[in-house]
Amino acid sequence: MSATGSKGKGERRSARKAGATASTRVISNKIETVTQLLEQRIRDKEWEANQPLPTQGQLSEEYGVSLGTIAIAFRNLQKRRVVNIVANKGVYVLDSEEAQRSGAVPLIALRGSYVGSVGGNGRALVGGVLEVANAKRCQLLLLPRSADGEDYDVSFYRARGVQGVIFLGGEGYQEALSLRTEGFPVILANEPASGTPLNFVNYDHGEALRRIVNLFADMGHERIAVVFPETSLPGYFEKILPDFLAALGERHLLRKDSLDYWKCLPMKDLEEARKTAQGLFAAAEPPTAIFALTSSTAAICIAAAKETGRQVPEDLSIAASCFVSEAEASFSGFVLPCAEVGESLFEGICETIENPFHHVQKLLPLTLVDRHTIAPRRKKK
Secondary structure: OOHHHHHHHHHHHHHHHHHHHHHOOOHHHHHHHHHHHHHHHHHOOOOOOOOEOOOHHHHHHHHOOOHHHHHHHHHHHHHOOOEEEEOOOEEEEOOHHHHHHOOOOOEEEEEEHHHHOOOHHHHHHHHHHHHHHHHOOOEEEEEEOOOOOOOOOHHHHHHOOOOEEEEOOHHHHHHHHHHHHOOOOEEEOOOOOOOOOOOEEEEOHHHHHHHHHHHHHHOOOOOEEEEEEOOOOOOOOHHHHHHHHHHHHHOOOOOOOHHHHEEEEOOOOHHHHHHHHHHHHHOOOOOOEEEEOOHHHHHHHHHHHHHOOOOOOOOOEEEEEEEOOHHHOOOOEEEOOHHHHHHHHHHHHHHHHHOOOOOOEEEEOOEEEOOOOOOOOOOOO
């Protein structure tokens, strides 16, 4: 090789090293940067098919990154079917035929109480993930929540060849957090009640609440109530209370007693839930509009209103969240974006498998279906 050629290659190597070092100090971006640079060099035929790449130590020195960064970049390239990692030998460039043969899709586990659900939100969310996985010919391992609530550790999943877990049902949070701490790819279908380092995709209750408060206010309603069920996840619905108070404040409807119109219905005791709903209408100034965070709590409120002689929508405007589909919305309400949630969960776990530092926290908007149970407030004569 000529001195000029050697110098040119050295200059290119120096430029690559400087570019990689200056690109970012964030670990995930370093990994992706190195992965992309190596992949481009392979595409440019710097190394031919079946030829080994430089060692981790050589590339670590060249790019100015840790050995761990290079190791993860190698795994990323293998998942992208660009190279093959051969234990105790090295990393080799795949030819096109080998890449085609090695194109196996990952095995993903669906975990949680929703997996065994026969109806409602659980059925819809599981169906959304299944539909996407089937279209992409991806294998799924269905793991319903056990009766005793047992958590599984990393070794349980790895022994079965699972590469990532989608949790459907908020009770799996601690298991997901434990797996993530071990560096195992996970994603949640329920946003936790408090801040979290975990990936999740969920539908946006807060956005729906703000929209419906504004719609009620536009129609002249001043006493707006929000009802929600008691859940096994402390704080799950309470986290959107600030959205409710802020929406009232923006429309100049916030009062000292506004929290009296924020009601939790104990759905495990239906009689007590009915009494709580009846209490709303027994107040000195009962609500003229109610937003229920589930269709079952909305049904209880409608029944309680009728017991006091109120009619929907003449005397009471009502809307609910969430219905599984537009066809199932028996009164005005927000419909779950199940297909979008399923696709986002699937894409999220696949991207996290590709890059353990991938980050996604996404809230999807719901669609309002009008069943004519929302009407302008009727003025008292």
